[in-house]
Amino acid sequence: MTDQNPPEGLVSVPHLLARNVQLYGNKPAYREKEFGIWQSWTWAETADEVEALALGLLDLGVNVGDHVAVIGRNRPALYWSMVAVQSVGAVPVPLYQDAVVEEMTYVLENCGARFAIAGDQEQVDKIIEAQETVHGIDHVIYYDTRGMRKYDHSEITSFTDIQNEGRAAKARLSKELNTRRDALGYDDTCVMLYTSGTTGRPKGVVLSNRNVIETSKNSSEFDHLSAGEETLAYLPMAWVGDFIFSIGQAYWSAFCVNCPESAETMNADLREIGPTYFFAPPAIFEGHLTQVMIRMEDASRFKRWMFSYFMEHAKTVGPRLLDGKPVGFKDRMLHRIGKYMVYGPLKNRLGMSRVRVGYTAGEAIGPELFDFYRSLGINLKQLYGQTEATVFITQQPDGEVRSDTVGVPSPGVELKIADNGEVFYRSPGTFVEYYQNPESTASTKDPEGWVATGDAGFIEETSGHLRIIDRIKDVSKMADGSMFAPKYIENKLKFYPNILEAVVFGASRDRCTAFINIDLTAVGNWAERNNIAYSSYQELSQHPQVLDTVLAHVNAVNESVSQDEMLAACQIHRFLVLHKELDADDGEMTRTRKVRRAVIAEKFNDLIDALYDGSDTIYTETEVTYEDGRKGKIKATLDIRDATVIAKTQVAA
Amino acid sequence: MNEAVMDKNAPYVTEDGRQIGGVMMDLRDITLRFGGVEAIKAISFDIREGEIRAIIGPNGAGKSSMLNVISGFYKPQEGEVYFRGQKRPPMKPYQVARQGVARTFQNIALFQGMSVLDNVMTGRMGHIKSNMLAQAIWAGKAQREENENREAVERIIDFLEIQAIRKTPVGRLPYGLKKRVELARALAAEPDLLLLDEPMAGMNVEEKEDMSRFILDVNDEFGTTIALIEHDMGVVMDLSDRVVVMDYGRKIGDGTPDEVRNNQEVIDAYLGVAHD
Numbered sequence A: 001m002t003d004q005n006p007p008e009g010l011v012s013v014p015h016l017l018a019r020n021v022q023l024y025g026n027k028p029a030y031r032e033k034e035f036g037i038w039q040s041w042t043w044a045e046t047a048d049e050v051e052a053l054a055l056g057l058l059d060l061g062v063n064v065g066d067h068v069a070v071i072g073r074n075r076p077a078l079y080w081s082m083v084a085v086q087s088v089g090a091v092p093v094p095l096y097q098d099a100v101v102e103e104m105t106y107v108l109e110n111c112g113a114r115f116a117i118a119g120d121q122e123q124v125d126k127i128i129e130a131q132e133t134v135h136g137i138d139h140v141i142y143y144d145t146r147g148m149r150k151y152d153h154s155e156i157t158s159f160t161d162i163q164n165e166g167r168a169a170k171a172r173l174s175k176e177l178n179t180r181r182d183a184l185g186y187d188d189t190c191v192m193l194y195t196s197g198t199t200g201r202p203k204g205v206v207l208s209n210r211n212v213i214e215t216s217k218n219s220s221e222f223d224h225l226s227a228g229e230e231t232l233a234y235l236p237m238a239w240v241g242d243f244i245f246s247i248g249q250a251y252w253s254a255f256c257v258n259c260p261e262s263a264e265t266m267n268a269d270l271r272e273i274g275p276t277y278f279f280a281p282p283a284i285f286e287g288h289l290t291q292v293m294i295r296m297e298d299a300s301r302f303k304r305w306m307f308s309y310f311m312e313h314a315k316t317v318g319p320r321l322l323d324g325k326p327v328g329f330k331d332r333m334l335h336r337i338g339k340y341m342v343y344g345p346l347k348n349r350l351g352m353s354r355v356r357v358g359y360t361a362g363e364a365i366g367p368e369l370f371d372f373y374r375s376l377g378i379n380l381k382q383l384y385g386q387t388e389a390t391v392f393i394t395q396q397p398d399g400e401v402r403s404d405t406v407g408v409p410s411p412g413v414e415l416k417i418a419d420n421g422e423v424f425y426r427s428p429g430t431f432v433e434y435y436q437n438p439e440s441t442a443s444t445k446d447p448e449g450w451v452a453t454g455d456a457g458f459i460e461e462t463s464g465h466l467r468i469i470d471r472i473k474d475v476s477k478m479a480d481g482s483m484f485a486p487k488y489i490e491n492k493l494k495f496y497p498n499i500l501e502a503v504v505f506g507a508s509r510d511r512c513t514a515f516i517n518i519d520l521t522a523v524g525n526w527a528e529r530n531n532i533a534y535s536s537y538q539e540l541s542q543h544p545q546v547l548d549t550v551l552a553h554v555n556a557v558n559e560s561v562s563q564d565e566m567l568a569a570c571q572i573h574r575f576l577v578l579h580k581e582l583d584a585d586d587g588e589m590t591r592t593r594k595v596r597r598a599v600i601a602e603k604f605n606d607l608i609d610a611l612y613d614g615s616d617t618i619y620t621e622t623e624v625t626y627e628d629g630r631k632g633k634i635k636a637t638l639d640i641r642d643a644t645v646i647a648k649t650q651v652a653a
Numbered sequence B: 001m002n003e004a005v006m007d008k009n010a011p012y013v014t015e016d017g018r019q020i021g022g023v024m025m026d027l028r029d030i031t032l033r034f035g036g037v038e039a040i041k042a043i044s045f046d047i048r049e050g051e052i053r054a055i056i057g058p059n060g061a062g063k064s065s066m067l068n069v070i071s072g073f074y075k076p077q078e079g080e081v082y083f084r085g086q087k088r089p090p091m092k093p094y095q096v097a098r099q100g101v102a103r104t105f106q107n108i109a110l111f112q113g114m115s116v117l118d119n120v121m122t123g124r125m126g127h128i129k130s131n132m133l134a135q136a137i138w139a140g141k142a143q144r145e146e147n148e149n150r151e152a153v154e155r156i157i158d159f160l161e162i163q164a165i166r167k168t169p170v171g172r173l174p175y176g177l178k179k180r181v182e183l184a185r186a187l188a189a190e191p192d193l194l195l196l197d198e199p200m201a202g203m204n205v206e207e208k209e210d211m212s213r214f215i216l217d218v219n220d221e222f223g224t225t226i227a228l229i230e231h232d233m234g235v236v237m238d239l240s241d242r243v244v245v246m247d248y249g250r251k252i253g254d255g256t257p258d259e260v261r262n263n264q265e266v267i268d269a270y271l272g273v274a275h276d
Helices: A013-024 A043-060 A076-087 A101-111 A121-130 A159-168 A170-182 A209-222 A240-253 A263-273 A282-298 A301-322 A329-350 A367-375 A438-444 A486-494 A520-529 A537-541 A544-562 A597-603 A605-613 A648-652 B063-070 B093-098 B116-122 B132-136 B140-159 B175-188 B205-222 B233-239 B257-261 B264-271
Strands: A028-034 A037-042 A067-071 A091-095 A115-118 A139-142 A156-158 A189-194 A204-208 A230-232 A256-259 A277-279 A357-360 A380-386 A391-395 A414-417 A422-426 A451-459 A466-471 A499-505 A512-518 A572-577 A617-625 A631-642 B023-034 B037-048 B052-056 B078-083 B101-104 B193-197 B225-229 B242-247 B250-255
Touching: A013 A043, A013 A076, A013 A209, A013 A240, A028 A043, A028 A076, A028 A263, A037 A043, A043 A076, A043 A159, A043 A170, A067 A076, A067 A101, A067 A121, A076 A091, A076 A115, A076 A170, A076 A189, A076 A240, A076 A256, A091 A101, A101 A121, A101 A204, A115 A121, A121 A139, A139 A159, A156 A159, A159 A170, A189 A209, A189 A240, A204 A209, A209 A240, A209 A391, A230 A240, A230 A263, A230 A277, A240 A256, A240 A277, A240 A380, A240 A391, A263 A329, A282 A301, A282 A329, A282 A367, A282 A520, A301 A329, A301 A367, A367 A380, A414 A451, A466 A486, A486 A499, A486 A512, A486 A544, A499 A597, A512 A520, A512 A544, A512 A605, A520 A537, A520 A544, A544 A572, A544 A631, A572 A605, A597 A605, A605 A617, A605 A631, B023 B063, B037 B063, B037 B078, B037 B225, B037 B242, B037 B250, B052 B063, B052 B205, B052 B233, B063 B193, B063 B225, B093 B101, B101 B175, B116 B140, B116 B175, B132 B140, B140 B175, B140 B205, B175 B193, B175 B205, B205 B225, B205 B233, B233 B257, B242 B257, B242 B264, B250 B257, B250 B264
Parallel strands: A028 A256, A067 A091, A067 A115, A091 A189, A115 A139, A139 A156, A230 A256, A277 A357, A357 A380, A512 A572, B052 B225, B052 B242, B101 B193, B193 B225
Antiparallel strands: A028 A037, A189 A204, A380 A391, A414 A422, A422 A451, A451 A466, A499 A512, A572 A631, A617 A631, B023 B037, B023 B078, B242 B250
């Protein structure tokens, strides 16, 4: 495994770039919509841009092994930056662009970045603010020149200026650049990514060229990715998934990465590009489904009938067709009609007409949600992975897709389940170490290379697929000893378009309770149609009719949970609808939108007490952080509702 | 001549590093009457190259009338308008526009059924040189011209961050965005002097902050001179270099925000004092 040689001498991403120029020089490598038009760059042009920047970086004095922070939204220039940084032997460290200054300060300090490449003024401002405490940064490079004219340019330079200086210095520095590029080794650091960290401070995960290239090769072969694929790069560049999809696999397979015009135009850009290889966390699919449902509710009666009739049909037939299982003639014909009337236009609307391979990961996806997309004929699959594994641990092969498993081990990955149910893996993608944190490295990765995932799961004997139950620290027992798996219940709740987020409590308690976040888009639309006036999120969230709707959803979930013998005790007895959206800025969620249970339990402990002490309402004050970093308080009186619980004895009978 | 508050001909640099040049537009003893009503009474003030000039005052003070005089829509009975040192003869608004003056309106005057893009494109009218026939048959020059104009418009769309609504009919947009589209259309004309009639009326705090940032950015990036009417005193004081205060058609103050803030007559006008 670790003694494997690099394939065809391709030891690093810059080497892959050079190969792509030779094989696919005139094929588009990047597209970005700017000024309303898709601008594109071929592999040859990309290599030219990367080289100019790399020379400029040399001129600026970037040394081998320096860390260079890269911050901004997905743009070709920032992807080039990462490859240019690698070309000169330095290490790119992409940061989350929506991170607030304190988070950014911590990471910049921790990685000891000497240089930073920022997308625009907003990011530059954050870096400048961080420099009050971080003193290691020598120079900042920015891409978008807007608003930057008045800045003191002694330690700040624009991306184009750096490139121009690089081009001018080509004769002088190209030898040095070639030497540095040739010196790149298979076990040198490729990139350093910070984990979002559901617990504690983020840790810098060091991934080697070996990790990235082996993983990209294996996973590209697994799904037969070719140079003809199109993807949309819209997920945070600091996230390992984006690094692997938009750099690792894109350079290995030489496919085209498309960057949207802005975050708001994502859906329109998705439709225009029509990606063939698409990745999204469940939240994106949920968002799309919510929008479809809202629009259908506003549609004419006939359309509504047609939609529900054909969707019902698709649910029974669609997944079977996708898996190549036998389907009767009549069903097949009906499906064909449905394709023209409903599925085709809907897929087009979602921008998924051409999706050949679609993945979801990051969070468990609700089965109903998953089936909705599968039944439309979209080959949506699940994968299970983490930063420490360079994404891939398990994934679902075509034709073996189910909503309740995360698939078979990815090529080259070994799995084992510990006695307490925790999943361990070992693979060519297994990370090198946590940066300057040997204790954490040792506690996560044992000397033989096995890494603890922190998830509880088991391998299904019939299919060989891995099933994940929950985070091992979240799975616990209730007071009476029955199993408590909060995420399972939360995902069921979140399938309802009205519910954006749910947090279920019940560990060591005699019964379960829940916090609910309503989805402002869905509930707001409903309020508009029913002439319900509201002035704020808070007011809408406490509207009696909203509470009734949520109650109905909770009751339905309880009924479905009561069918499951193992989890019947997890039915929700009481719940409240939160007066604010759980937010990463307030530390309640991670940047990848995973709920931080400990933080929430501590912050809202008054509300949890109220859920258990039987009171009908509770007054609370909560601190919130605004987008510009200021803090404020919101006050609210929340209603607590009782849900219908189906008795256990009834189920047993 | 008017009572100049500073030496007119001395260019200077503001604290935040912007160049303020000489006088661009000079209004001398303007009087405007509607029948027996004197909307503007012998007002004089000037607008300098590169500055943000605010006109404030209570309701009915004559602010919008003043802006309409500048844009050529109203013709004052008395007084003279000097633009770039030349006395301006009575002109139609489109002629004024050709001289490089663009404006937005208090109560939004966009084409509701047209897309944002088409609305902003109308701002390029003054830049179209090819004749109607060439445009109708999409001949060489007209095509080239439209491409150039479209590119200019796209840069403004990018600048004002309205890419996501490019193809949306204006009628479907919320109020704050319509205001931004109107600004985009005015900018599309590449004006030297931009007149904004209550750009922030009816907006919430967040929208006001956005709009303020755009106004500052426009002034900074394009060097556009801006004259604006605004009610929100906080916004005016933060944004503008110099402020003219009007009340009942008279000018009661003129100077930097600080000077105006401490002017007793201005304080009276805003807090309310019995008029005779």
